Amino acid sequence: MSTLTIGVELAIQRFLAEECLALDERRYRDWLAMFAEDGRYEVPVRVTREKDAEWDLSPRSKIFDDTKKTLEIRVRRLETDFAWAEQPPSRTRHHLSNILADPAGESGTYVVRANCLIYRSRGDQPTYDLVSAQRRDLIREDGDGFLFVHRWAAIDQSTVGSRNLSFFI
């Protein structure tokens, strides 16, 4: 059982839901503001391995390997008129489930695990991309709310079925 109060659990769930909304509504500056200044954003490369292999998420290769500064570069890019991969913008919907929040080592910090299913529709094509990922975030209390210290997300496919990742996980 979680040792968190219902109030804290709900507040964390709300924080995550607000993040999804910011991404899906393309309010990227609001999204960026949810990251701590020392925030990290990481998506490792997955490799199909035998069951007994040491790892199947590469300890070195990453799809995203960002600091808040480089995330801001990505946002600045999306704010130009020339981010063709998102022109016209994709419609994304981030669906979270199995949200489990637990206290982390440091007081006021929490590890939050969740499943994340992202639906992406582009242009007038009836096809869509589905990206399923496991998330593990480290968040920190900040005033009345929280900040992401570390977003870690691992995509379930080892060959990702999307022409590009011009959206955030």
Next chain:
Amino acid sequence: MKLLETMGDAIKNGRVPSRIFNDPEIWELEKTKLFGKVWSFLGHESEIPQPGDYVTRYIADNNIILARDEHGGIKANLNMCRHRGNQICKAEMGNSSHFRCSYHGWVYKNSGELVGVPFLKEGYDGLLDRGNFGLVSIRVDSYEGLIFGTLDKNAPTLEEYLGGFQFYLDIYLKPGPNGVEVYGPPDRWAAETDWKICAENFSGDGYHTPVAHQFGFALGYFPSSGTTHNLGWAVHIPDKGHAIGLGHTPGLPPFVGYPDALVQHMKHTLSEGQQELFAKTRTAVGTVFPNLSFLIQPFSPIPEEKASTVRFCTMRLWHPTGAGKMEMYSWCLVPRDAEPEYKERAYEAYTLAFGQAGTFEQDDFENWTNLTRQVGTSLGRTLEFPYQMGMDLTPVTDFPGPGVAVDRYVTENNFRNQWATWLSYVGAE
């Protein structure tokens, strides 16, 4: 195929039929006539450093195990049991001395030799000759750590196939006495994109950069494009299809982005001609025919922080999986002799710019996917595209490297040679 009969003349006139970029008949021909003949990239030696290490890769639709055997030799074999055809290795990488089929249990050494057959006495009465049923062996050869395989037993040597392009590959492969290594396993993703448009783009499409990657200029990554963007060289190896674009920006320091120690090393690893050319090369974007490409580029992840400029290198394999369909393998190569901290920074620059979430990569695949869909349409497939840029250019006479060089960065000389070479395979009797 009528299209192929007229395509040779079309290329001479600076035209290429749109249809080749997304067509089921073309793909059927490519599978055997092109990918059945060429040297295809399988992997880098640093991906399989120890005995038993393996990766599984493809030549066209054929899945291949590339392994380092117990004696340190590099072996490539079809990933298919010779008994009933089951896939014997289901992982993308790992370490194993043997592979055992999960259907009837035939066991092969990682070199491909059949060593175990259940019920050899009781079922086969001892009459099966195991020597006849080793894995199907694929001929391999390598250059500076790049391992290639060919399905054609009569193919020329890799050295002959590369035909002098090695001179230019060295800009990617020899940044120090110990060459390069992969930073980690490649990014892999699937796209409804034809492999050929990617291979063409990486043969030196300087034309697309200021538009397709216009955001990069808007954010201040690059100096103004207008006056200097056309400076540089386009070089190709006639009849071999290999090509490279070398972009040059006046005023940049020699070998900009590399640590000084590596630049010192390069005086020993590169010839004088290579040093002369590579010192003034900003961007080098090249393709080993048909579908292995490289890009090296000085890059500061934060545009305003030019002091943090590194020179990242990506190697990518545009692996075709059907007409207008492909899977991408994208690696980051780092100099073995560089400090770990430099390798990390080069990798971070790579992920931000290239790789499937890379800011530059994203726009390329958006364009290429939409293009692929359009050329597959009933009207779109009937057209010819202009490929006439630079048709009247006189090649540079005293160029330091082999092949045909013209002194422009925005030109289509390389592409005409690429598609004429492609035609020499796909259109062959």
